[in-house]
Amino acid sequence: MLLQEAAGAAHPLSGTLAEWIWLVPALPFLGFVVNGLLSLVPATHLGPADPSAAGHEHGQAGHEDRGAHDDHHHVTRHRNAGIVSLVGPAVLGLAFALTAAIFIGMLGAHAEAPFVRTLFPWIVTGDLTLNAALQVDQLSIVMTMVVTGVGFLIHVFSVGYMQDDPGYPRYFAYLNLFVFFMLVLVLGASYPVMFVGWEGVGLCSYLLIGFWFTDKANADAGKKAFVMNRIGDFGFLVAMFLLFANLGTLDFAAVSGRAAELGEGGAVITAIGLFFFLGCAGKSAQIPLYTWLPDAMAGPTPVSALIHAATMVTAGVYLVARSAAIFSLTPVASLTVALVGAITALFAATIGLKQWDIKKVLAYSTVSQLGYMFIGVGVGAYSAGVFHLVTHAFFKALLFLGSGSVIFAMHRAFHHTGSHADAQDMRNMGGLRRFMPWTFGLMWIATLAIAGIPPLSGFFSKDEILASVFARTSHSTLAEASWAGIPGSALLMLIYVLGLAAALLTAVYMTRMMLYTFHGPNRSGDAERSHLAEAPWIMTIPLAVLGVLSATGGLINLPAFLGAPAQKLHHWLEPVTGAASMHITHGEEAHLALGTEMALIALAVAIAVAGMAYAYARLKPAALVPKDQSPAAHGIERVLEHKYYVDEIYDRTIVRPVVALSRRVLWRGMDTGLIDGLFVNGSAYFMRSLGWMGARLQSGQVGTYAWVLVIGVLAVLGAFSLS
């Protein structure tokens, strides 16, 4: 630690605003405390007084999202709503402003090493030295800006979206707490501090998914998310144990510097990489741990936007980028990351093709796009992965908030007429562009961005990833390695093809979603139609800001062939991930010939356009009927609609056997049967039966006792006289 402090003293950022970095997470925490205390004051029920009847019935459809109204059509607004609306977003705004100021300070500072701000010793014992320390470097500041910036917009949106919910202060308390933990995650200077944030965001995710906990489906989804995340956390923990056992440190700076001591390509470093990736698979919803994310859509929609699209689920990508020094030394783990990412990207995209719930489409889209990011960081293009993380945060947050706006409108319309139809099912929507032009336009921007249409942000980031994969099929440590007997170059080619296929499907399902939601005739019902309207300005303004960012986000990292201002993000991240990236490409920047690169871009754009055109040509929104009149799907469509039955398979093969084993074998058989029954109580019964036999000897006749006594005495005397 002394060493770090000494380095810190000479650091270009010491003494600047970066010293105040602790204030960035502290502000949301303050918000959590204030809102949390306010939430303890019960809601003012403007509805019926009986607590069991009032308030929180969230529609008949189990997964229905908008639930702030009860069946009696009363609006319950929390009496502290005003101050909460101010505090909740304001702390985020301030945190973003501070982050931006620190970022501006960093622009001229040319800090090659991370700036570590040690707050206090956390766990210092034996050989373990863990400080509560925050780290400011090029990577963490980018992440912090995304978290606070996008987070701020989503907080503002939430003010409109959640205003009528009786749990309004509780909602903002959780949301603030989430941002606090997310900032600890990205700013932590060591793996355990990061892990605090890592599990903390999981907790907030759990609390927010189950925000409307009176519905069993929501509570189930929250629990599922937490437990599956815990499986990932187990991997994270084991990776940390391995690191500590082999290097004796868990600080990022020290691990990065000494990763080579673990031996390139060795078993230990590969195991570390794979266990870290298990953690990523849990947090970032990759195969085989992805099933919690679609269920997580049970939470309020802004939560889906913030936690399950823009920030928390990208933590796995951040972890790989942060551990670039480790992953770059283990081609096997890196290729695993990329391969799992590619398979997940395609697999989730196929499921997205047949979902009817608008949020489920976006959820599988998120899983798929996260797969994309893992392709990027897996092949060692760390800056490309982070680039896609940033642009995805923009356009996916926009898509989710847009869908929230749609659901808000649908729910309000259904609410007015007392209908219990599903406000999230696209079969009940249609033609919404006439009623919500702003949402319609902005969501199309995001759709084009995610589909990869130039010059929107998604095009640049997706292209960067695909180009990086292609460039590494030769002349890289990955291409030269072999993965389970398959040559790395072939595997990379496969990953490239999978990535292209996923891009095609992305274009298809996103166009499908837009067509069904906004185009064609309206299917919401005649009475409901008159109540459809654009959401209030406090919800549309964040949408507009995100629209601008989705459109122009590509500017931060334009492709190299465009000349001087290009690849800004890539160069910005160089002090953090540059060396690791270069190690994979044998010390030189991965470059494709201009012709090749142009051909790849043309191919990618052609595929995206083809996908959109196909969807537009084949799908007929006019032919759709509302949900309750729709026929059941058949064949492969049915399998897709049921998400390949993966949940059912997990339930039958893992969950139920474990529970049955625990109950029948371990508890009833082993515990109460064998150990307690046979050994513990068995020995008691044995002793009791011995006693019963002894008791038979007691006749109660004093005369008999006396005879026995005398004979005994005589026997003893006889024995003495004989000896």
Next chain:
Amino acid sequence: MIPEALALSAVLFTIGAIGVLTRRNAILIFMCVELMLNAVNLTFVALSKLYGVTGQVFVVFVMTVAAAEAAVGLAIIIAIFRHGQTVNLKNINLLKG
């Protein structure tokens, strides 16, 4: 002198023991127990001539205890009699397991 006293003591003790073993009446058994105690007392007194005064001290102890025992024992017998209208040990087996 001592051998005679010891012989008498042995005879008395045996009579007492046989009485305890063969009788069924609680009062009689009780008296036989007293007889055995006194046989032992006689031994103590006789042997105190050889081994010093400790034996005589013990006799006093035994007599004290015997007196206490008589008091408690007779009380118990009376209680038993009141309970079962008999002092025949055949009919008394409260300690049966």
Next chain:
Amino acid sequence: MAAFLAGIHYNAWILPVLLLIPTIGAVLVWAHGAVAGQGEAASMTARRLTLATFVLEFVLSIGLWWSLDQQSADWQAVFDAPWIEAWGTRFALGVDGLSVMMVLLTTFLMPLAILGGWTSVKAKVHAYHALMLLLTTGMLGVFVAKDLFLFYVMWEVMLIPMYFIIGIWGGERRIYASLKFFIYTMAASLLMLVAIVYLGIMAGEPLGRPTFDYDAILALNLPPAATFWLFGAFFLAFAVKVPMFPFHTWLPDAHVEAPTAGSVILAGILLKLGTYGFLRIALPFFPGVAMYPAVRTAIIALAVIGVVYGSLVALVQPDIKKLVAYSSVAHLGFVMLGIFALTVESVQGALMVMIGHGLSTGALFLLVGIIYERTHTRLIDAYGGIAKVVPLFATILTVVALSSIGLPGTNGFVAEFLVMIGSFRTYPMMTFVSATGVILAAAYMLWALQRMIYNKLDKPQNAALRDLNWRELGLLVPILAGILWMGVYPQPVLNRMEASARKLVTDVTRNAERQQASMMMGGR
């Protein structure tokens, strides 16, 4: 603070006073009961008197936080008085880093446990409180005993009040549970008595009379063959108390039947006496046996089985108290893993789990007691959706449950993380398996939590539940504060245990090699 304490010679008198206060309190409460009878007013006086005694006890004990030298691993605050001269037993007391936090945990939890049973104990109130006070003397006595005979006496002293507390104020099957508890632990500890007597005689040989002084026995050079039997005797006594798999079956019964305060003390403190025994006696006295590869691996395997097995069985418990009881088996498995993995980090972690488990499981039992008092059922399925009617209760239950499953930011994480990261260096595969307990813990705790406080409020009898009152809130908030404090800033606690943990690890490692070498010689 330290200067003030030195000025009043705090260290010289604190330990006997800590043992004396509850004893005097017990006599006073009992005498008050004999004089004033069983009326409502008299009962309230008994409660107040007991609470006042415990608060005094706690306030006095806090000084230990400052008065001890953190750098020293030796006995401190030593008090030594003659006791039974002929047997060489002395009334010798002392604390070090291993025990000081346990003493503070005990004095901290006792007033809260009394408050927890404030309204639920209605019969024989005086006897109950007198026994509680006596129990405290016993528990503290074990933690501060520096004389092995005293250690044993205190070990049994605490058994008897607990037996009565379960047997008289317990639930329906209290007689069965209390007998099982008593006989099981008593039988196991009798072997320990034999071992202690043997050690006392051996250590006293040069003096011509037995001595039970801890340091004298520690310095003893025992014949290798005997150490196996001695270790076995201590192992059995402590393993039952911990309880280690497969000696754990008394625990669920005792927990379920015990009154709230009984459960709190049982889980919070009594179980730690077993692990404390390993740290204080079994390991330092017989390092050769304890570190003998087969023995050590077997014990660690049992510990890891305990973690996984306890978690799995907890998963399917219909009774919330049983669930917590089995989760205790899992947590104590972590402690045993940490102790026998024997690195400074893992031993520190084990100590932290001991403290943390005392807080979080104590709080869990208090919460269960609070809700039981209202509904008279412990079945998880009898609840559901009550977060809506008792939000404060639900919030605190959630925080405590999260601490129990080791969420970062709470004490549970710091403790389990230390155990595992330390144990991984010596027993990587075992630690790997035990880490799955992290997943299972989340599964059983959150599942129970969901079925109790989330979901729909579908039981009409729960619709009018009362939320926490001020007394209940007041007794839970200190524990919550402790849970968060030890999760965010555990360093002061770690500092106080560091020197002793380090000494234990180095001594046991060094002596184990020496003893094992002499065993090899003896074997030839």
